[in-house]
Amino acid sequence: MSQTVKSHVTRRQFCRAAAAISSVGAVSGGLLALAETQPTVINTTGPDSLRSHAAPHGLLFGGAVNPALLDVDGAANGTTTDPYTLLFAAQANILVAENSMKWGALRPAPDKFDFTQGDRLIRFAGLNGQRVRGHNLCWHESNPAWLKATANKDNARQLLTEHIQTVAGHFRGKLHSWDVVNEAINPPDGLPDGLRKTMWLDLIGPDYLELAFRTAAAADPQAKLTYNDYDIEQDTPKQIAKRDAVMALLRRFKAKGVPIHAVGVQSHLDATAPPAGKGLQEFIREAAKMGLEVFVTEMDVNTHAVVGGAEAQDAAVAVVFRDYLRLVLAEPNVPIVLTWGLDDAHSWLSQAHGNQSRRPDGTRERPLPFDDDLKPTPAFLALREAIDTAHRSAGGNSKL
Numbered sequence: 001m002s003q004t005v006k007s008h009v010t011r012r013q014f015c016r017a018a019a020a021i022s023s024v025g026a027v028s029g030g031l032l033a034l035a036e037t038q039p040t041v042i043n044t045t046g047p048d049s050l051r052s053h054a055a056p057h058g059l060l061f062g063g064a065v066n067p068a069l070l071d072v073d074g075a076a077n078g079t080t081t082d083p084y085t086l087l088f089a090a091q092a093n094i095l096v097a098e099n100s101m102k103w104g105a106l107r108p109a110p111d112k113f114d115f116t117q118g119d120r121l122i123r124f125a126g127l128n129g130q131r132v133r134g135h136n137l138c139w140h141e142s143n144p145a146w147l148k149a150t151a152n153k154d155n156a157r158q159l160l161t162e163h164i165q166t167v168a169g170h171f172r173g174k175l176h177s178w179d180v181v182n183e184a185i186n187p188p189d190g191l192p193d194g195l196r197k198t199m200w201l202d203l204i205g206p207d208y209l210e211l212a213f214r215t216a217a218a219a220d221p222q223a224k225l226t227y228n229d230y231d232i233e234q235d236t237p238k239q240i241a242k243r244d245a246v247m248a249l250l251r252r253f254k255a256k257g258v259p260i261h262a263v264g265v266q267s268h269l270d271a272t273a274p275p276a277g278k279g280l281q282e283f284i285r286e287a288a289k290m291g292l293e294v295f296v297t298e299m300d301v302n303t304h305a306v307v308g309g310a311e312a313q314d315a316a317v318a319v320v321f322r323d324y325l326r327l328v329l330a331e332p333n334v335p336i337v338l339t340w341g342l343d344d345a346h347s348w349l350s351q352a353h354g355n356q357s358r359r360p361d362g363t364r365e366r367p368l369p370f371d372d373d374l375k376p377t378p379a380f381l382a383l384r385e386a387i388d389t390a391h392r393s394a395g396g397n398s399k400l
């Protein structure tokens with residue numbers, strides 16, 4: 001089915017993007033050299049897809065998807081011509097629901113669970129030989145209004161436990177991994193251990209984290225249980241403090257025998273921010289010593305502050321994809337990269353502000369490997385090249 005996707009980037013487009021990097025003074029040699037080795041039309045499907053390039057390295061590549069937009073029946077009988085559906089089938093060997101498995105989406109009322117979209121995702125992934133991540137079981141956002149109105153100190157523990165038992169139980173044995181707790185660290189809140197001030201912390205206390213992981217482990221013993229957070233990539237004082245607090249949380253978990261298998265580094269990056277470096281590398285290596293994998297769970301690159309048009313933005317985004325993924329994929333305990341959406345049209349950066357771009361010139365951002373028309377951007381090639389150079393032996397991690 002992937003063969004029917006006709007999307008390509010021309011070498012000329014890519015060279016122009018690479019040239020634009022040098023005009024803004026960033027490193028361009030590698031990208032330009034890469035562009036020059038590409039054929040005039042760059043194929044992105046079949047053996048040229050991201051999933052095909054990832055597989056021999058033992059890597060999983062994928063993206064966040066809206067299952068409601070997938071033509072699952074068409075995919076099942078081989079008749080779909082829907083570009084969004086074909087894109088996900090062609091490129092990903094792991095998928096995650098952008099929103100459909102969050103509390104707010106699947107628990108419309110205290111006693112009502114709606115697994116329709118999650119089940120569609122599982123079915124679609126099964127048709128395409130793809131794994132699925134669960135996202136997420138415990139967060140301070142995207143919760144239903146009834147939860148805030150109903151939860152109190154007497155019932156919060158029960159509400160959280162029952163939710164995890166029901167949801168992780170429903171998908172038991174079908175998921176690669178679960179983001180059990182999302183974004184629980186925020187040192188600026190000034191609380192002990194850098195914990196974020198959330199409803200769960202207020203009502204249950206710091207034990208809510210451990211409770212969530214232990215409950216998830218019992219409900220789905222096969223899923224890799226993950227702690228997922230953002231703004232822990234760079235070596236700025238703020239991000240260093242947050243990364244250290246996340247590492248301290250992981251150490252407490254390990255010391256107490258809390259079941260945890262991986263840490264998700266969301267990787268919502270900014271094209272004009274300092275690049276990730278030593279700090280993240282050391283974090284990944286510390287995690288490895290603790291027996292933890294590290295997943296890149298939500299990568300995208302915003303261009304809020306890039307001066308210039310689409311070409312300059314594409315160039316800046318491609319550099320970040322290349323350099324960031326080279327850094328992290330050099331580490332043997334990083335087996336997975338997911339981007340937050342595959343194409344710009346469906347990126348949360350286009351939706352988050354009511355479609356109002358945060359760029360001063362009002363133009364839309366191009367944060368992902370495919371653009372609004374589902375054509376590959378220079379970031380696609382940068383991503384694929386980073387996958388190709390990942391330090392990993394053929395066959396990769398046997399646990400995958």
Ligand code: XIL
Nearest residue numbers: 098099135142182230266298348351
């Ligand atoms: C975002 C979705 O992309 C949006 O559509 C939704 O309105 C809010 O959530 N970190 C996470 C994701 O862990 O769940 C968030 O997804 C993006 C930031």
